[in-house]
Amino acid sequence: MRSGFYLFFKKSVSRRKGRIVIAALSVTLSVAMVSGIIGMTAGVGAKLGEELRAYGANIIVSPREGNYLAQDVAEKVSRIDSVRGVSGQIFGTSVFRGQPIEIIGLDIAKLKDRGWRLQGKWPQNNGEILAGTDLRSQFKIDIGAKMHLPGGDIGGDFVITGFIERGGTEDSALILDMPDAWTVTGADRQFSAVLVRAEAGRLDEVVQQIRRMIPQAEAKTFRQIAVAEESLLRKIQLLMVIVTVVILCAAVISVAATMGANVLERREEIGLMKALGATKAQINIFYRAEAILTGLTGGVAGFISGYFFTQAVSKGAFGSYVPVPFYIFFISLLFGLVISVTASYLPVRNALKYNPAVILRGE
Amino acid sequence: MSFIILKNIVKEYGPAHALRGVSMEIQKGQWVNIMGPSGSGKSTLLNIIGGLDTPTSGEVFVEGIKINALSEDDLACFRREKTGFVFQQSHLVPYLDAVENVMLAQYFHSMADEEEAVGALTRVGLEHRLKHRPSQLSGGEQQRICIARALTNDPVLLLADEPTGNLDRENTKMILELLKKLHSEEHFTIILVTHDPFVSQWGERVLMMEDGSIKSDAPINP
Ligand SMILES: Nc1ncnc2c1ncn2[C@@H]1O[C@H](COP(=O)(O)OP(=O)(O)OP(=O)(O)O)[C@@H](O)[C@H]1O
């Protein structure tokens, strides 16, 4: 950059602080919305995938009638070729301090390494359980809390060794190892569902086989469930794209109005610069730099407010924070730049067309 | 060959004729004043000679360059290399101080040089007003910044459109004396537009314009 550029740019910007702040604010608002939307969509998508990976399963077997499957269902399924793992789960309710509480029974040992967020320790012994993170505040309980849960003949006494957070129904449930869960739910040796991990290429085959072998059970691949959810997600994404485009257009218009006023105010300056022998490109660079400054400022501020916006919304809507990928930061900067550079393009191009002789004649 | 040659310059604004075929020559180093009633085309002529405006038809040569045929960027280059402008409204940048206003002209010419800008302001007697903004200065002082700004890049041609139009007699005289001194030292060519008969007596030659044409062209006898 030619020596002196920084001096004149700085002076001109500090002279027009108000305008630039307003323009940057428009950019901030729209970038916040857009990065929030992208962050949320990406976060929800990631969550969906996580949901499916959480149990490492790709087929779910559930009872066609009644609430439970017999334990031998799991054994039968596990004998099918191409089935690599099987784990039964049981869902039920119990009562704690007079309030109903959800119970999920499963093989806790199989949960490790599945990316569950755990505070505390994994249960080691009978009578040790995990609690969903929402219960912590609901019942004001902490690690080490003792719980008596009625159920079956005598119920059971339990100790919480850790809290888990998954952003799903697990967050408000108690997670018990299978034998404990059977005691509490009274569904001895039965399962609410059996999760199956089968060879990826042979899912349909396995599903057909399960249906044939166990007529009282319904088998579905997670894909079938996921496809339904994904198509919903895709509709949401389309909606979000439309909203994003509308927001961007609104931002470009509002920034263009500010830039237009800015340029109009500087007609005389532009005429003078031309009289001093400045080329269009030399004058343009000041406005381009101003637009870039506005865009970057708005982009950074928009990313930060968008981040908090996303978290607030996702906490409200999904009950947990979604992870905001770091690339959203660069997308925010990019959007900020695109908005302000696009918005300033036309007003500046028009301003550069002014005939200096006409502007400077002055009245 | 003359320093400036105009051949049959016509300037039309729609149906209106600002200039109706002006031809003349100006020698290098000459100080020429242009007079005439309002609307007679003085500013238009000055702007066309300085490459700030382009004629509808006709040819303009400055130092042998046919400037009416230049591209927009080449014309900008011509202005920064060869000319300096002073206007009635000083057209100073309000948020820059005196030195910075002069530096802006240097910046577009080549590079901003504070020392040189201070030198230019010292030559016009403003060494005690370097850090003042235009709004903190009198009209005469503002015009002196404009002269410093116009001359800082050593132009061969100084174009002044009613530079004393907003000044009282005392300040007018001060500006003219300053121009005279600088002109005698640096031998640039001056073309100066004025309504004021007092001002028109300075310099070497007076052109009278009327309705887009030159009515008379006479030397000033000292
Ligand atoms: N941009 C323009 N659009 C239309 N007409 C114009 C324009 N500029 C100048 N004119 C017309 O051209 C004619 C000459 O204008 P010019 O400014 O050269 O006159 P002038 O002699 O400098 O007048 P003054 O003494 O008032 O400054 C006038 O009739 C003016 O109305």
Ligand SMILES: [Mg+2]
């Ligand atoms: Mg005029």
